Amino acid sequence: METIQILRIPFAKITQKEAIDKLEEFLCEPTNHVIVTPNPEGVMQARRNPYFYEALKSADLSLADGTGIVLASYLQKERLPERVRGVDTIFALLESLSEKRNFTAYFLGGTEGTAEKAKENMQKKYSRLKVAGFHHGFFSAEEEKKIIDEINHLSPDILLVCTGMPRAEIWVAKNKKINARLTMCLGGTLDVMAGTAKTAPPLMRKFGLEWLYRLIRQPSRFKRMLDIPRFVVAAISERVSTNNMNNYKND
Numbered sequence: 001m002e003t004i005q006i007l008r009i010p011f012a013k014i015t016q017k018e019a020i021d022k023l024e025e026f027l028c029e030p031t032n033h034v035i036v037t038p039n040p041e042g043v044m045q046a047r048r049n050p051y052f053y054e055a056l057k058s059a060d061l062s063l064a065d066g067t068g069i070v071l072a073s074y075l076q077k078e079r080l081p082e083r084v085r086g087v088d089t090i091f092a093l094l095e096s097l098s099e100k101r102n103f104t105a106y107f108l109g110g111t112e113g114t115a116e117k118a119k120e121n122m123q124k125k126y127s128r129l130k131v132a133g134f135h136h137g138f139f140s141a142e143e144e145k146k147i148i149d150e151i152n153h154l155s156p157d158i159l160l161v162c163t164g165m166p167r168a169e170i171w172v173a174k175n176k177k178i179n180a181r182l183t184m185c186l187g188g189t190l191d192v193m194a195g196t197a198k199t200a201p202p203l204m205r206k207f208g209l210e211w212l213y214r215l216i217r218q219p220s221r222f223k224r225m226l227d228i229p230r231f232v233v234a235a236i237s238e239r240v241s242t243n244n245m246n247n248y249k250n251d
Contacts, residue, residue, distance in 0.1 A: 001013075001014070001022070001061070003062070004073050004076065004078055004079075004080055006043060006064075006069055006072050006073060006235065007043050007047065007072075007231075007234055007235060007238060008047075008053075009038060009043050009046060009053075009056050009057070009062065010056075010057065010062055011038075011062050011063070011064045011069060011073070011080060012061055012062055012063060012064075012084075013078065013080055013081065014063070014081065014084065015081050015082055015084070016082065016084045016085075016088065016089060016092065019061070019063060019084050019089055020089065020092050020093055020096055022061060023035070023061075023089075023093050023182060024093070024096065024097070026060070026061075026181060026182050027097075027103075027157055027158075027181045027182055029181065030181075031181075032159075032176060032177065032178055032179070032180050032181065032182070032183055033060040033061065033181065033182055033183070034058070034059045034060050034061075034172055034173065034176055034183050034185075035059065035060065035061045035062075035063065035182065035183065035184040035185065036055070036056055036059040036061075036062050036063070036169055036172075036185050037062075037063045037065035037084075037085070037086035037089075037184075037185065037186065037187070038056055038062060038064075038065060038066070038069070038165075039065045039066030039068070039069065040066050040068035040069060040072075040227065040228050040231035040232075041066075041165075041224060041225070041227040041228065041231070042056070042066075042165050042166070043069070043231060044227035044230050044231050044234070045165065045166055045227065046166070047234070049166055051166070051170050051173075052165075052166035052169060052170055054173065055166065055169040055170050055172070055173035056169060058173055058176075059169075059173075063084040063085075063086060063089060064080050064082075064083055064084055065083070065084065065085050065086045066083065066208070067083055067208025068208070068228065068231055068232070068235075069083070070082065070083050072231070072232075072235040075235060075236065075238075075239040076239070083208070085205075086184070086185075086186045086187065086189060087186065087187075087189045087192055087199060090160070090184060090186055090189060093158075094122065094125075094126050094129060095126070097126075097128070097129075098126040098127065098128045098129060101128065102128045102129075102130065103128065103129060103130070103157045103158065104129075104130045104131070104132045104154070104155075104156045104157050104158070105122075105129060105130070105131050105132065105156050105157065105158040105159070105160060106131070106132055106133045106134065106150075106151050106154060106156040106158070106159045106160070106180070107119055107131055107133075107134040107135075107160050107162075107190055107193075108134070108135050108137065108147065108151075108159065108160065108161050108162065108163065109136070109137035109160070109161060109162030109163045109164075109168070109190045110136055110137055110162060110188075110190040110191055110194065110196075111136055111137070111138070112136040112138070113136070113194075114136065114190050114191060114194045114196060115134035115135060115136055115137075115190055115194075116134055117193075117194035117195065117196070118131075118134070118190045118191075118193035118194040119131035119134050121193055121194060121195060122193055132154040132156050133150055133151065133154050133156070135147050135150075137162065137163035137164070148175060148178060151178055151179060151180060152178060152179040153179075154179075155179045155180065156180050156181075157180070157181050157182065158180065158181070158182045158183075158184065159178065159180040159182065159183040159184070160184055160186055160189065160190065161183060161184070161185050161186070162185075162186050162187060162188060162189050162190040162191075164187065164188075165185070165187060168185040168186075168187075169185045172185055200213035200214075201213070
């Protein structure tokens with residue numbers, strides 16, 4: 001699949017519709033496929049965390065979950081066609097699958113009770129979905145082994161890991177051979193599924209202002225949000241550096 005590098009992180013040059021088609025292809029294959037959805041904040045974290053960087057690089061599909069990622073691609077010769085939000089993608093995938101066949105999932109993440117509520121809501125919404133198992137995201141090393149054994153035993157079609165970035169991506173990379181067909185790292189999606197969190201209003205989503213919505217609701221995120229202007233500076237600096245190098249070669 002064709003990718004575009006944004007600050008050394010590959011992103012699939014793909015639309016959401018094409019992403020759904022690719023995910024359904026993965027579900028027909030016998031091995032696990034890892035899906036990540038980095039935003040500008042995630043890209044900057046990966047520049048500081050080599051384990052997170054390797055986890056993103058090794059994923060089977062990396063979706064541009066951030067308007068800033070798409071805008072940064074405009075600085076290059078090739079552009080990403082559109083933003084592909086993780087939360088939108090999983091709901092679109094569940095909708096598509098529910099029209100075709102029965103399928104199973106395992107929900108991992110959130111506080112205690114969140115994954116269970118997400119299971120209840122999603123099974124009501126998608127009658128052909130069976131959430132075979134679930135567990136909250138604050139597990140010990142001993143519980144982790146039991147979770148992995150349970151997932152391997154249940155062999156779900158879809159494994160949602162919503163334990164927060166970069167913990168989810170690093171954990172999934174370490175357990176890539178787990179017995180699932182599709183493992184998706186999706187941040188706070190289980191909270192949305194459970195109804196304990198809301199996505200930004202449509203107008204804010206349209207203009208890529210989810211970060212502002214989250215900051216208003218959670219002012220404690222301010223320090224983390226500083227990675228957004230850092231991302232802008234880094235993307236522009238990389239482009240300027242590339243142009244200077246090309247000019248030097250031409251001279």
